[in-house]
Amino acid sequence: MAKTNPAFMSGVPELVVLRLLASKEMYGYELVAAIKVVSAEAISLAEGVIYSSLHSLESKGMLRCRQIQSAGRTRYYYRATAKGKKRLQELLNEWDRVSGGINAIIGDSYA
Amino acid sequence: MAKTNPAFMSGVPELVVLRLLASKEMYGYELVAAIKVVSAEAISLAEGVIYSSLHSLESKGMLRCRQIQSAGRTRYYYRATAKGKKRLQELLNEWDRVSGGINAIIGDSYA
DNA sequence: GAATATACATATTAGTTATAGGTATGACAA
């Protein structure tokens, strides 16, 4: 059976996670808040989405994780690996291409 | 059971279809080609996606359809209704909001 | 008369993401 391609606008949570973790090491809970803040509330991804995404990306070698104890509490800090940054670049290219296409359609009166 | 919200970047095919049919009456096959052309091949939605979308939007009163005979062949021309245009406006707002949020994250070094 | 382009249709599959749970600690207030 031929494998179905992902929906053409999906993968955005992956893009967002990789983008932020390429710049700054963060732990999950912090990342959830950062997405809201940086996007000015435009994007809100629940913890469930982010934690699954982090585990999945780590298992694919896109992220590396280290445990840090802080005030008796354990935090798992993630950052993008070289592989993750390469994947990020692909996703950024995809985003440019597709969002450009959508903007072209939106802008075009086709009159 | 609580209804799940659609994925935050979904609804783009709907946006594209409504946008084009708000400007110009078209039949399905023509629409499929128009999407490719106007987006410079960045977006390619298969016939299956477009025809289902057309039927679904029509059933919701977002599109109106009329049958036209052309060279012994039947074509179903669609255009956006007032309701469809209202929905389009919502989707355009959503697109601006969400794509803006993504661009903010992409652009922000968070350094 | 065979192949290709046009034109429409829909059921199924696949994949992502949303949601709904769950555990556990620290801080602060009543």
Add this chain to the structure above:
DNA sequence: TTGTCATACCTATAACTAATATGTATATTC
């Protein structure tokens, strides 16, 4: 000291969209 709230993590399931496969039929072109 008890209760509540914020922090911090985790996972299984549900829901939804869109991709794919597949089908019909006519017109055109070679």
